[in-house]
Amino acid sequence: MSGRIRWLGVVIVLCFVVLFLQLNNLQVVKAKQYATASDNPAQLLQKFNQPRGVIQSADGVILAQSLPVKNPCASCYKYQRQYPMGPLFAQITGFFSYSYGSTGIENTYNQYLATHNRPVKTLRDLLTTPSETDEVTLTLSTKLQQVAQQLLAGKDGAIVALDPTTGAVLAMYSNPTYDPNPLAVNDPKVETQAYDTDRTVDPATGFSPLASLAFQDIFQPGSTFKTVTTAAAYDQAPKLVNAYIPYYTCIPPHTLLGQTTELCNSSGDCGGTIAEMLPPSCDTGFAILGTRIGATSMTTEADGFGFNQQPPIDLPHSPFEVSQFLQPGCYQNAQVFLAFSSIGQKCTLASPLQMALVAAAFANGGLMMTPHVMYEIRDQYGNLVERYQPTPWHQATSLKTADAVRDLMVQVVRNGTASSVGFPPQDDVAAKTGTAQVGVGNTNTTDWMIAFAPASAPRVAIAVALPNQPKSAFGATAAGPLLKAMIEAALAGD
Numbered sequence: 366m367s368g369r370i371r372w373l374g375v376v377i378v379l380c381f382v383v384l385f386l387q388l389n390n391l392q393v394v395k396a397k398q399y400a401t402a403s404d405n406p407a408q409l410l411q412k413f414n415q416p417r418g419v420i421q422s423a424d425g426v427i428l429a430q431s432l433p434v435k436n437p438c439a440s441c442y443k444y445q446r447q448y449p450m451g452p453l454f455a456q457i458t459g460f461f462s463y464s465y466g467s468t469g470i471e472n473t474y475n476q477y478l479a480t481h482n483r484p485v486k487t488l489r490d491l492l493t494t495p496s497e498t499d500e501v502t503l504t505l506s507t508k509l510q511q512v513a514q515q516l517l518a519g520k521d522g523a524i525v526a527l528d529p530t531t532g533a534v535l536a537m538y539s540n541p542t543y544d545p546n547p548l549a550v551n552d553p554k555v556e557t558q559a560y561d562t563d564r565t566v567d568p569a570t571g572f573s574p575l576a577s578l579a580f581q582d583i584f585q586p587g588s589t590f591k592t593v594t595t596a597a598a599y600d601q602a603p604k605l606v607n608a609y610i611p612y613y614t615c616i617p618p619h620t621l622l623g624q625t626t627e628l629c630n631s632s633g634d635c636g637g638t639i640a641e642m643l644p645p646s647c648d649t650g651f652a653i654l655g656t657r658i659g660a661t662s663m664t665t666e667a668d669g670f671g672f673n674q675q676p677p678i679d680l681p682h683s684p685f686e687v688s689q690f691l692q693p694g695c696y697q698n699a700q701v702f703l704a705f706s707s708i709g710q711k712c713t714l715a716s717p718l719q720m721a722l723v724a725a726a727f728a729n730g731g732l733m734m735t736p737h738v739m740y741e742i743r744d745q746y747g748n749l750v751e752r753y754q755p756t757p758w759h760q761a762t763s764l765k766t767a768d769a770v771r772d773l774m775v776q777v778v779r780n781g782t783a784s785s786v787g788f789p790p791q792d793d794v795a796a797k798t799g800t801a802q803v804g805v806g807n808t809n810t811t812d813w814m815i816a817f818a819p820a821s822a823p824r825v826a827i828a829v830a831l832p833n834q835p836k837s838a839f840g841a842t843a844a845g846p847l848l849k850a851m852i853e854a855a856l857a858g859d
Contacts, residue, residue: 414443415480418498420458420470423535423740426507428454429461429471434551446471446549452542453510456577457503457680457738460545464556468575470738472681474501477742477750497745504533504740504753512854513538516847521570522831523579523717526851529725529817529826531755532734534678535855537718541567543574570833580676580718581683584811584832587799587840588646588782589720590709592727592770592815593670594655594663595639599766601662605639605654612636613649616704621656623699628652631800631839643773644781646798648708655707656700663707664691670723670761671733677758678718678736688719710801721828724815726759727774727795728823731767733759771795775820783814786845792852793819798840803832810834812843818852825855 420429431444446461448454459469467475477499513524513536523539547559566573576582598605613636615629628649635647642650655663667673667690675687695702695712705711715723718736726733734755741752762770774795777783788794799813812834817826829844829851 415496416444416498417446417461417471417480418478418745419500420478421500421502422454422505422507422510423503424507426450428503429458442551445551448545448549450507451544451546453507453514453538454505455543455545456539456579457505457537458545459681460548462548462556462560464553465548465560468681470501470503470680473679474739474742477501499742499744499750501742502740503738504528504535505537505738506535509536509851509854510538512536512851516850520831521572521578521833522829522847523577524827524829524847524851525579525717525721526825526827526855527721527725527736529728529823530734532725532736532758533740533753533755534736534738535825536851537577537579537738539578539717541572541574542577576683576685578717578830578832580678580680580716581686583685583688583714583716583719584830585711585713585801585803586709586715586720586830587801587811587813588648588651588709589723589797589799589813589815589828589840590707590713590715591643591646591651592723592774592797593667594651594658594707595643595770595773596670596727596762596766597658597663597666598639598654599769600669600762601666602658605657607638607640608657609638610636610642610647610650610653616649616652621652621700621704624701624704628701628704640773640776643797644776646777646782651708652704656704658707660691660703663703666762667691667713669759670726671719671759672715676716676718676722676736679739686716686718688715689713709799717828717830720813720815720830721826722758723761724797724817724828725826726761727767727770728817728820728826729767730764731760731762732757733761771820774816778816782839782841783816783845785841786814786849788849788852792856793821794852795820796848798845800838800840802836808836810836810838810843812838812840814840814844814848816848816852818856825852827851827855 416431421427428450429448432447434445459471461467461471480496480498517540521540526536543563547555563574612634614634615627618624630648636650672688672690691712702712706713735758737753739753742750778794778796782798783796794816796816801811803809812831815828817823829848831843834843
């Protein structure tokens with residue numbers, strides 16, 4: 366009996382030791398970890414009881430700010446985030462919500478926007494540990510963003526404008542979009558209702574307002590991708606640059622390995638050299654050209670232009686951002702897939718941001734710069750904290766190739782598929798149209814245009830994408846007028 370009591374005592378002592386160790390672990394070892402955990406209610410309440418820094422556009426317009434809550438209730442927090450421009454910049458600034466966290470700039474640059482300890486500069490700072498918030502200035506122009514918003518009114522699509530020499534995003538707008546203000550209110554019911562509405566996917570289009578079509582979705586880029594195929598010929602197979610491609614109106618079935626249907630041009634027959642085929646956007650010719658270059662070389666070129674990898678823009682990433690060319694399981698040694706992919710169909714998918722980067726690379730002598738939306742960060746006293754330094758992402762192609770493709774894109778404007786758009790000669794535009802046939806039975810199109818200007822000294826590179834257009838629409842007729850207006854606004858200094 367005494368032995369049992371002795372063992373029971375040992376067990377009880379061990380339990381007390383374990384309890385002591387666990388309490389010590391929770392209250393001492395992991396105290397800071399739990400206290401600062403993002404899901405700690407006290408931490409959440411502290412975040413929303415403190416102000417956050419201002420987010421503003423390149424032209425000084427306030428896009429996000431914290432305002433004190435007037436007569437806050439007992440369960441309310443003291444500050445509320447406000448987005449004065451509403452939906453205009455929503456997919457860039459994102460939102461800061463008690464219930465749903467943060468997105469966009471609010472997320473990427475949270476460490477600067479949130480209240481934080483100011484670096485010690487004086488003895489007083491050492492004694493008081495003062496706190497501050499920083500101000501984030503973006504590269505985007507409010508006026509250019511408003512032009513894009515007006516051009517996309519009533520239609521789904523996206524417009525992206527870049528500075529090709531720095532990678533700065535000058536405008537990036539897409540429809541559908543949303544108003545971030547209801548997601549930042551003091552009422553959880555209002556937040557929930559807004560979030561449920563904004564994340565709802567339209568069954569007719571597959572789009573939801575919370576996801577940006579500009580950089581978080583991908584579409585078949587159509588003939589805009591022929592600029593990459595052209596560069597692949599120059600870089601990977603230079604003997605093909607001046608090679609003769611047979612004329613076809615339609616490539617008959619079984620001409621290419623795996624081909625079961627015709628591959629046709631939108632109008633008439635075409636062929637010849639690259640210089641003869643790019644201005645009229647010859648589908649049959651570029652399909653054959655892609656198969657002659659080969660899958661390995663075409664993939665190498667596409668990868669050099671940023672396909673098949675995450676674009677390094679300073680916004681929260683999505684798995685749907687990665688533009689694709691001949692991903693595994695798509696090619697399988699069937700020439701027909703390579704043929705269609707070389708003209709921007711089938712196994713080629715790209716975001717509008719990606720195709721704006723392609724245009725920017727040709728504009729910048731073949732050097733693709735890292736896209737970015739932050740220009741600089743200053744503290745509340747105006748002192749510079751950080752300024753973005755332009756950084757190369759890829760040497761997409763050589764200067765010689767970029768110049769050659771630029772000259773061909775100028776010909777697309779002067780006497781090719783973009784000649785009907787009516788670009789003013791003084792704008793000196795280099796462009797490429799694109800029309801991707803999509804849907805069951807090719808019942809719809811995704812219409813594109815990419816361009817940069819002036820071609821001789823580029824200041825802006827732009828991509829316009831309009832999904833779910835009628836079958837009768839084309840890149841020049843649907844996207845062309847929008848791109849022309851954006852070019853004119855950008856060159857006018859707007």
